[in-house]
Amino acid sequence: MMEILAPLLGGLGLFMLGMALMTDGLKTAAGDALKSILGAWTRTRARGLVAGAFITAAVQSSSAVTVATIGFVNAGLLTLGQAIWVVFGANVGTTMTGWLVSQVGLKLDWGALALPLIGLGMIAGLALKSRPRLGGAAQAVAGFGLFFLGVGLLQQAFSGLTPQIAALDLEGAGMFAIPLFILVGALLTTLTQSSSAAMAITLSASAGGAVPLSLAAAAVIGANIGTTSTALLASIGATPAARRVAMAHVAFNAVTAIGALALLPLLLWASEGVLDGAHLVDDTPGRLAAFHTIFNLLGVLLILPLAPRLTRWLAGLFSTPDEAVSRPEYLDSNLLQTPSLAVRSLALECWRLHTLALDLASAYLGESGRRTTAPDHRREALSELAGAIRDFIDQLTQVSLPPESGKALADLVRVIQHTEELLQASAQLQALPAPRTGPALKPAWDGMDAEVRASLSIAADRETFTDTAAQTEKAFQSLKKTLLAALAEGSAGLGPVDTGLVRAQVLRRIALSARDGRQRLGDWLNGGEPEAVEPD
Structure with a gap:
């Protein structure tokens, strides 16, 4: 058991450490550019959506973008109506992690790729301490190495678990299987405070084929729901503006989850078409990554007609006399x-x-x-x-x-x-x-x-x-x-x-x-x- 548990925990820890190093390094390397984009590219709903998606994909952290957006709202630089579209875009941008894991992390020789990246990144980071932006880029390179190393260890751990998972006969689990896997995905995200970590675990577990595609997709939906816990925890004791942005995050993810569940077979079929059309690797992890992106884009379409009413409703929440x-x-x-x-x-x-x-x-x-x-x-x-x-x-x-x-x-x-x-x-x-x-x-x-x-x-x-x-x-x-x-x-x-x-x-x-x-x-x-x- 320890032969499986050790790489599982170690892989998860390395993955999360790599994500943190990547995020911090990329933010340092970008300097004020990301703040400038966030401040200038939010005058319309479409631009706010694109800005949120782009920045999140760049720094690999929807939480960092959400926190920055809350800061802009508190400073009076963004209205609530602008901020919620940045948050919606951040949900789309965070799906980039699934593509990295499915198309790169699970396909390469993680030892041959990850170890040189870690070594070169850390050596360059130490040598470039006096130049913060270059040092941040080097730190991000080391973070990528740890990211891939963690994915490799997770893949190794779940390959050892495949016989045990297959013995559970998940295909015949019945009507309670999908709600159960939604709960598992939400709990994984809440416990790790990272939807990316939950995605990495889900994609790694599905790579061997032991977890059926529909149940793995349910876990992805659950991870999307669980990611709201970060915003809700950050809003405890925060300003009314911060709590409204957090509630916008919850509302979007709830609408998205309902839409994804209602159209689950159709979206899984569409994900296969996306992979074939883009000539990408068409396997279970790839289809899950495509599914993650498609249903978040679906969430944008679903929330679009509701956004004006949602904004007015949020504006009345947590209102103070002042x-x-x-x-x-x-x-x-x-x-x-x-x-x-x-x-x-x-x-x-x-x-x-x-x-x-x-x-x-x-x-x-x-x-x-x-x-x-x-x-x-x-x-x-x-x-x-x-x-x-x-x-x-x-x-x-x-x-x-x-x-x-x-x-x-x-x-x-x-x-x-x-x-x-x-x-x-x-x-x-x-x-x-x-x-x-x-x-x-x-x-x-x-x-x-x-x-x-x-x-x-x-x-x-x-x-x-x-x-x-x-x-x-x-x-x-x-x-x-x-x-x-x-x-x-x-x-x-x-x-x-x-x-x-x-x-x-x-x-x-x-x-x-x-x-x-x-x-x-x-x-x-x-x-x-x-x-x-x-x-x-």
Whole structure:
């Protein structure tokens, strides 16, 4: 038994080590090229699919591509809609491993090929340590050697198991055989955390003919299902974006598996035709490799009409309050061809942005002037919302606009700017220490804080606009005079007075930004035009 178990475990270990070395080496050798492709080649679904397939085939790791895609989504460089097509492409690209094993690994003298590759690759890697990209290529060569060495050992192990497997009479196992082999394939992938390892085991086991083609194909389907475990494990405790990409992976592989099972005889027949047409080796491992590629391409065709709904469904999963804030509620690209409706929706979204910023400023200010800590991520969410509104305005400017709509856009852009000034001032207020309020200073501070809170409250009134600029300036000048008098009298030191003046200026900015944003919104909320807006 140990004569079979030792090469089986050793072959699996060498195969996985070779895959890891290949992946790391190829990624190092490629440098930033793969990231550039991933960032630039994803603007359409077809390009995202091709990019995912190409990069995965190049680095021999769908997990690496999925992790990189998640990083791009988290950084805002890829939308969810773009990312899911990269993931779908990665599933197609990962089928390259089956072709390598079936057409190369199981056909060559693995000792004569693998050992020189390992030796030359490692020697070259040591000699090229100072040149990372060349060293990475050398490491990949050594990885290929270990890859083929592992396949050879697996083939040797399963050749010894062929009589025992044949004695099981798998052909007559009945209706439970296919579900059982699907489970075996999924478990192999989950345990090794590598669908490539599960494929190598399946192809090696089928090479001797002991495992029937249909059951080996079921194990391949199971390996495809099991590969989702890597993405699911990586998404535990991760961001909502990461979990959505992982769920896209699960959804694609589930649809693909259902389609492959439903059309299993037809796909196996087609795989034979592919091998004959391409003049490749037509045996059980070759047909399994072709089957793996065909049913993943079938999965792309099946998911194509479902992708828009899938994207919308995923966008609603794992949603956080801040993400809900960052998504526009009133903007719809269908309104772009009707400028009056588009401007109306823009005004409503700007009002939403403005009032949410007012709420955040109030949280930073706190009750009775006491400083509280408001979440920075809420401010970031509002910044994302402002960016989405700007994108919509940019799209709207591409169509012909009547003069009144153009004037509205100018005012609404200024609303966004004033709101961003309000957010910046609020963040600055949070970073400042609470003011020192002795008996002489407290009335002036209370007056300034009361005026700022009143300005925020008035700016949140949708029906009427009241100009609070004069009262704000009066409260500011009174506080500044009191602070400077306290410094002159010696009742307050330079540090507290200096910090107090900065805080007073920030409070004035908050009040004026709130007032200016509400003034610019004017009557655009009700479909009208502001009566008078001072230039700013």
